[in-house]
C-alpha cells in the first residue's frame with residue numbers, strides 16, 4: 441500500500457501553531473516525545489486537505505465528509521472540551537499520559553490509564569463549565 445500524501449507545510453505549520461496555543465490555553469502539555477505530536481499534527485493537517493476541517497486523526501470514519509459536519513471529532517473534540525481527555529496523546533499531562541481525572545468511571549480511558557490527574561484544573565474544559573453553569577442556573581428557576 442502506498443503512503444498517504446504528506447500534507448502541505450503551510451497546513452502542518454498551522455496545526456503546530458494551533459497545538460501549541462491550545463495546550464497553553466487548556467493547561468495541558470504536548471507529548472514529551474515530539475514524534476507523537478508530529479504524527480497527530482500531520483494527521484490533522486491531512487484532514488484539513490481532505491475534508492476542510494481538522495478532524496481527529498485517531499479514529500476511523502466510514503464517511504469523513506459527513507463526520508466533519510457533525511463537529512464532535514473536530515479538534516478540539518467534545519471529549520477534550522468536556523473531560524480534557526485526548527486519546528491521540530496530543531494534549532497530555534507532562535509525563536505523556538492523557539488526563540483521565542474528569543472522565544466517567546466507565547470510560548475506556550479510565551480502564552486503559554487509571555486516574556491521571558489534571559495538572560491545571562483551572563484551565564480548559566470550556567464545555568463542562570458551560571454545562572455546569574447551566575445546571576446551577578436552571579436549579580434556581
Ligand code: SF4
Nearest residue numbers: 496515517526527528
Ligand atoms: S482526541 Fe480530540 S483533542 Fe485529541 S487530537 Fe483528537 S480531536 Fe484533538
